[in-house]
Amino acid sequence: xxxxxxxxxxxxxxxxxxxxxxxxxxxxxxxxxxxxxxxxxxxxxxxxxxxxxxxxxxxxxxxxxxxxxxxxxxxxxxxxxxxxxxxxxxxxxxxxxxxxxxxxxxxxxxxxxxxxxxxxxxxxxxxxxxxxxxxxxxxxxxxxxxxxxxxxxxxxxxxxxxx
Amino acid sequence: xxxxxxxxxxxxxxxxxxxxxxxxxxxxxxxxxxxxxxxxxxxxxxxxxxxxxxxxxxxxxxxxxxxxxxxxxxxxxxxxxxxxxxxxxxxxxxxxxxxxxxxxxxxxxxxxxxxxxxxxxxxxxxxxxxxxxxxxxxxxxxxxxxxxxxxxxxxxxxxxxxxxxxxxxxxxxxxxxxxxxxxxxxxxxxxxxxxxxxxxxxxxxxxxxxxxxxxxxxxxxxx
Amino acid sequence: xxxxxxxxxxxxxxxxxxxxxxxxxxxxxxxxxxxxxxxxxxxxxxxxxxxxxxxxxxxxxxxxxxxxxxxxxxxxxxxxxxxxxxxxxxxxxxxxxxxxxxxxxxxxxxxxxxxxxxxxxxxxxxxxxxxxxxxxxxxxxxxxxxxxxxxxxxxxxxxxxxxxxxxxxxxxxxxxxxxxxxxxxxxxxxxxxxxxxxxxxxxxxxxxxxxxxxxxxxxxxxxxxxxxxxxxxxxxxxxxxxxxxxxxxxxxxxxxxxxxxxxxxxxxxxxxxxxxxxxxxxxxxxxxxxxxxxxxxxxxxxxxxxxxxxxxxxxxxxxxxxxxxxxxxxxxxxxxxxxxxxxxxxxxxxxxxxxxxxxxxxx
Numbered sequence: 001x002x003x004x005x006x007x008x009x010x011x012x013x014x015x016x017x018x019x020x021x022x023x024x025x026x027x028x029x030x031x032x033x034x035x036x037x038x039x040x041x042x043x044x045x046x047x048x049x050x051x052x053x054x055x056x057x058x059x060x061x062x063x064x065x066x067x068x069x070x071x072x073x074x075x076x077x078x079x080x081x082x083x084x085x086x087x088x089x090x091x092x093x094x095x096x097x098x099x100x101x102x103x104x105x106x107x108x109x110x111x112x113x114x115x116x117x118x119x120x121x122x123x124x125x126x127x128x129x130x131x132x133x134x135x136x137x138x139x140x141x142x143x144x145x146x147x148x149x150x151x152x153x154x155x156x157x158x159x160x161x162x163x
Numbered sequence: 164x165x166x167x168x169x170x171x172x173x174x175x176x177x178x179x180x181x182x183x184x185x186x187x188x189x190x191x192x193x194x195x196x197x198x199x200x201x202x203x204x205x206x207x208x209x210x211x212x213x214x215x216x217x218x219x220x221x222x223x224x225x226x227x228x229x230x231x232x233x234x235x236x237x238x239x240x241x242x243x244x245x246x247x248x249x250x251x252x253x254x255x256x257x258x259x260x261x262x263x264x265x266x267x268x269x270x271x272x273x274x275x276x277x278x279x280x281x282x283x284x285x286x287x288x289x290x291x292x293x294x295x296x297x298x299x300x301x302x303x304x305x306x307x308x309x310x311x312x313x314x315x316x317x318x319x320x321x322x323x324x325x326x327x328x329x330x331x332x333x334x335x336x337x338x339x340x341x342x343x344x345x346x347x348x349x350x351x352x353x354x355x356x357x358x359x360x361x362x363x364x365x366x367x368x369x370x371x372x373x374x375x376x377x378x379x380x381x382x383x384x385x386x
Numbered sequence: 387x388x389x390x391x392x393x394x395x396x397x398x399x400x401x402x403x404x405x406x407x408x409x410x411x412x413x414x415x416x417x418x419x420x421x422x423x424x425x426x427x428x429x430x431x432x433x434x435x436x437x438x439x440x441x442x443x444x445x446x447x448x449x450x451x452x453x454x455x456x457x458x459x460x461x462x463x464x465x466x467x468x469x470x471x472x473x474x475x476x477x478x479x480x481x482x483x484x485x486x487x488x489x490x491x492x493x494x495x496x497x498x499x500x501x502x503x504x505x506x507x508x509x510x511x512x513x514x515x516x517x518x519x520x521x522x523x524x525x526x527x528x529x530x531x532x533x534x535x536x537x538x539x540x541x542x543x544x545x546x547x548x549x550x551x552x553x554x555x556x557x558x559x560x561x562x563x564x565x566x567x568x569x570x571x572x573x574x575x576x577x578x579x580x581x582x583x584x585x586x587x588x589x590x591x592x593x594x595x596x597x598x599x600x601x602x603x604x605x606x607x608x609x610x611x612x613x614x615x616x617x618x619x620x621x622x623x624x625x626x627x628x629x630x631x632x633x634x635x636x637x638x639x640x641x642x643x644x645x646x647x648x649x650x651x652x653x654x655x656x657x658x659x660x661x662x663x664x665x666x667x668x669x670x671x672x673x674x675x676x677x678x679x680x681x682x683x684x685x686x687x688x689x690x691x692x693x694x695x696x697x698x699x700x701x702x703x704x705x706x707x708x709x710x711x712x713x714x715x716x717x718x719x720x721x722x723x724x725x726x727x728x729x730x731x732x733x734x735x736x737x738x739x740x741x742x743x744x745x746x747x748x749x
Contacts, residue, residue: 041610070529205722242482246489381565383622
């Protein structure tokens with residue numbers, strides 16, 4: 001299902017991306033899914049890592065967050081929530097996503113999914129799509145999602161300049 | 164006297180196992196399990212053997228569920244079975260979900276289409292003649308009418324059998340596998356009596372692994 | 387002296403299915419080492435396809451074990467234990483290896499030893515060169531990059547490592563961005579040999595910060611920008627551009643690794659080891675430019691430079707058998723509940739390498 005753009009941001013520096021990650025860390029809860037779109041070097045893993053480490057820090061944990069490119073899925077604990085960080089680049093299609101157990105995680109865990117096009121029609125309806133595009137020295141970010149996300153994104157203004 | 168047999172299956176969210184002696188089920192277990200089958204399987208098998216005062220070396224053959232089903236779960240059992248078979252020097256025998264389904268549906272007919280649930284509103288199907296598989300398995304979409312033709316008087320057995328039967332003009336017997344250890348025991352006993360199989364058990368994949376082609380267009384290289 | 391142990395090793399954590407037999411006496415011996423690669427299976431897909439890898443492992447492992455035993459001229463019953471990679475890696479393959487090993491161990495009554503794949507790499511210099519503890523290890527591969535002080539078979543202290551991508555991943559992604567074949571290590575190195583490393587100045591992240599943490603993710607972004615700028619200006623890339631980019635990229639990686647190695651060595655030498663040594667392992671250690679730079683840094687620091695032969699630097703099962711021997715010698719064995727772990731840090735004691743998040747606002 002297609003959604004209109006809910007919001008646009010411009011991240012000038014890597015620190016802006018970190019701040020966006022910290023904002024998400026305060027906002028996300030179990031059952032939320034972020035679909036992180038963008039090509040190589042768009043900053044998907046950087047944003048996901050910032051979120052995971054900030055969520056863990058809130059619960060007094062600190063762990064490495066290696067790139068999931070090789071292992072496809074890595075899971076983390078943050079307080080009561082489980083975080084799934086997936087990179088579906090090497091996954092063939094929706095059937096293989098089922099094998100990863102991602103569908104079961106969608107309902108309960110906080111799921112951060114890179115290369116989500118591999119989900120096909122199985123992407124959760126309530127997910128927030130975050131599209132990252134390199135632009136000059138910074139990154140453009142566009143958010144797409146169902147209505148509840150419009151409200152949740154309202155407090156995002158302080159993170160970075162609206163594009 | 165026939166040596167005892169052991170069969171197990173982790174092709175869905177469970178660990179199932181059975182010990183057969185002289186054609187009779189003497190120990191069995193079925194534990195629902197969504198995760199952790201790789202850790203639980205071997206201790207479960209050892210418990211069953213110990214309860215029967217059997218050692219691994221006493222076994223004459225190993226039966227293993229090869230699916231179709233959950234790929235990861237199937238590989239857990241198949242890898243263990245192949246390791247056991249190599250270590251014990253006994254045959255490992257693959258037991259397909261189709262065979263297990265058909266076993267519980269009365270006497271096989273001249274033409275059975277066996278149906279097993281697949282993810283996302285689909286079914287795995289395989290045709291059997293007199294209890295023997297005829298063609299390879301297929302994946303069909305339950306939402307759209309099936310296009311393959313079946314021999315006259317084919318019986319569809321298993322998951323959504325009546326719906327599939329309606330779409331193909333056959334008769335349908337809805338069935339499910341609700342006594343997996345007993346089915347494992349029955350199919351293994353029958354297949355073990357036929358002697359060691361020519362091939363080692365391998366997971367029954369109904370589709371090839373989807374290719375994941377590169378999705379970033381590389382830059383054009385100029386001459 | 388420790389007793390003689392002969393172990394079967396099994397490795398299936400990435401795209402190589404491997405089995406080996408290693409015997410530890412006074413002088414450890416690799417009695418056999420079989421590696422069945424899958425490069426041909428994955429070649430056309432731009433990298434390892436996990437499902438294809440998992441299918442191949444499940445159906446090749448027992449053959450691989452049989453062949454390793456045959457080549458060693460030994461029967462399974464003549465082993466003293468079975469060692470298997472229990473992680474980290476692609477979970478499908480690791481599971482197959484662990485379950486096959488459990489089957490073999492149950493059937494034979496032999497001890498089962500779960501080995502961390504990274505420990506396998508890190509302990510290899512003891513198999514090949516009898517290196518005494520403690521030594522400094524740079525483990526640099528497709529999925530990993532870290533400096534470890536290896537103090538014992540189960541004692542690893544991490545000094546630093548990548549906070550984002552591993553260099554092997556950076557090589558692969560560079561190849562992807564430039565339309566070069568996978569795996570990226572050899573193809574980027576070959577292209578770099580024809581290029582001018584001075585034309586593009588790529589960043590050397592974290593060189594301005596103390597310590598031996600590294601970052602390679604920004605390098606990829608910088609390369610992407612240069613590529614896109616050229617494509618926009620001239621409609622594509624000339625071979626020359628591609629070679630120059632590869633050369634610039636390889637130089638940046640080499641310089642970062644060399645400088646961080648120098649710092650890690652300085653920290654390691656504070657322990658005043660009697661036989662100071664720097665060892666490398668992992669596929670990236672096959673890169674000749676990187677290898678030469680590390681050798682030079684070791685010489686500068688007065689440490690021996692130990693690079694095991696390539697076949698033992700990349701994934702293999704001899705290193706798993708050897709690590710299993712070292713674990714058994716100190717009484718570490720596992721039972722049938724041994725789990726397969728996709729993520730398994732070697733050093734749980736030291737502080738993690740914090741990534742970008744630490745630089746941002748204090749949340």
